[in-house]
Amino acid sequence: MSSFDAVPVWAALLVGACLVIGAAITLAGTIGLARFGTFYQRIHAPTLGSSFGTGFVLLASMLFFSVTETRPVLHELLILVFVIVTTPVTLMLLARAALYRDRAEGNDVFPEPAAPPDGAGPEQNEPPR
Amino acid sequence: MRRVLAHPLLWLALFAMWLLLARSLAPGQMLLAAIVASIGSWAASAVEAPQPRLRRPGLVVKLVGRVLADIVVSNIAVLKLALGRREPRSKFVAIPLELRDPNGLAVLASIITATPGSAWINYNARTDTVLVHVLDTEDGDAWGQALKRTYESLLLEIFR
Numbered sequence: 184m185s186s187f188d189a190v191p192v193w194a195a196l197l198v199g200a201c202l203v204i205g206a207a208i209t210l211a212g213t214i215g216l217a218r219f220g221t222f223y224q225r226i227h228a229p230t231l232g233s234s235f236g237t238g239f240v241l242l243a244s245m246l247f248f249s250v251t252e253t254r255p256v257l258h259e260l261l262i263l264v265f266v267i268v269t270t271p272v273t274l275m276l277l278a279r280a281a282l283y284r285d286r287a288e289g290n291d292v293f294p295e296p297a298a299p300p301d302g303a304g305p306e307q308n309e310p311p312r
Numbered sequence: 313m314r315r316v317l318a319h320p321l322l323w324l325a326l327f328a329m330w331l332l333l334a335r336s337l338a339p340g341q342m343l344l345a346a347i348v349a350s351i352g353s354w355a356a357s358a359v360e361a362p363q364p365r366l367r368r369p370g371l372v373v374k375l376v377g378r379v380l381a382d383i384v385v386s387n388i389a390v391l392k393l394a395l396g397r398r399e400p401r402s403k404f405v406a407i408p409l410e411l412r413d414p415n416g417l418a419v420l421a422s423i424i425t426a427t428p429g430s431a432w433i434n435y436n437a438r439t440d441t442v443l444v445h446v447l448d449t450e451d452g453d454a455w456g457q458a459l460k461r462t463y464e465s466l467l468l469e470i471f472r
Contacts, residue, residue, distance in 0.1 A: 208391065215394025223431070224402050227447040228394055230428040235387040257332050271425035271432065278433045278445065 194250040198243045205239030212236060222281050226274055233270045237263065318357040321364060326352040364415040364471065371470050378462060382427050390428040393448055400448040404433070407456040408441050411464050416471035423463060 190198070208231050215228030241259040249256040317323065330345035331337060366372070393400050411417055421432040424444060434443040449455045 208387070211391050211394050215390065218394065219400065221402070223404075223433075223445045224400055224447060226431050226445070227390060227429055230426065230431075231387060231390055231394065234383050234426060234428055258335070261329060261332055267426050268422060271422045274425050275421065275432055278431055282433055282443075 189251050190247070191250070194246060198247045198250075201239045201243035201246065205236050205243065208232065208239065209236030223278070226278055230270070230274075233266055237266050317353065319353040319361070319363060321366075322356055322361075323349045323353045362414045364413075366470060368469055371466060375463075375466050375470065378466070379423050379427070382423075382462075386427050386429040390447060401450060402445065402447050403449060403452040403455075405444045405446055405449075405452040405456045406441050407444060407459060408439070409460075409464060410440075411467055411471070412440070413467075413471040416467045419471075420463060420467055424459070 212228045212231030215231065216225050219225045219228060241263055245256040245259045248258075326349035327345045330348050331341060334341045334345070392398075409417075409420075411420060417435065420442075421435070424430050424432045429447040431445045432442060433445050435441075436443070444456070444459075446452060446455055
């Protein structure tokens with residue numbers, strides 16, 4: 184892309200810093216994913232990447248494209264909104280599956296709170312829509 | 313026509329999204345955006361999506377501010393745990409909720425899960441209790457109380 188020539192030094196430094204920070208946070212998230220002990224602890228680590236990691240990379244993108252003025256900068260806000268809205272869906276799905284399996288196998292992760300005896304399955308739990 | 317405009321907020325959001333993606337305010341794009349938004353809200357009313365009714369939209373700004381501040385704090389906390397030596401003191405916390413509005417619950421679920429260090433696991437509609445997994449906390453009940461104070465009270469005011 185020829186627009187790289189038009190970037191002043193200060194902007195290049197800022198964009199580079201944002202990219203490196205964002206990438207480093209995402210990397211830390213994946214390290215956490217590998218290091219944490221249980222499934223439920225592990226689901227927390229990747230949210231680093233989906234919150235601050237994405238945020239910094241998008242910030243870099245907004246800076247770069249608003250300095251080179253190739254397009255308005257609002258695009259990235261949409262990406263942020265979609266990431267924030269969609270990641271919890273996957274996360275909850277995984278967590279609920281894990282919890283259901285743990286309860287079915289009788290693992291003592293978190294006992295079902297005292298509920299009427301009929302149907303201890305997931306059908307009693309209405310997901311928020 | 314009534315079904316097309318049954319979801320004015322969704323309509324506006326889709327309209328704005330299309331114009332952002334098209335990067336243009338040309339009349340042609342506005343027309344396309346209106347068509348897309350209309351089809352989208354018609355589809356939403358066809359599946360009977362619960363209509364959000366905002367009582368105090370002004371508070372949304374306050375909510376967004378709180379969420380952003382919280383995301384900053386918890387990012388740093390989880391970062392330390394991911395790279396540090398200390399074992400996280402993770403717990404399941406069951407929190408009874410007063411919030412019943414499905415859209416409000418969805419927002420709360422997104423907030424809790426988007427914030428690193430806490431994850432919405434399960435909502436039990438029979439007991440109105442949500443199960444949250446907290447990565448690192450000393451006192452789970454205090455954590456739940458803080459959540460109710462900061463977010464649920466605000467959401468109860470926003471959603472009717």
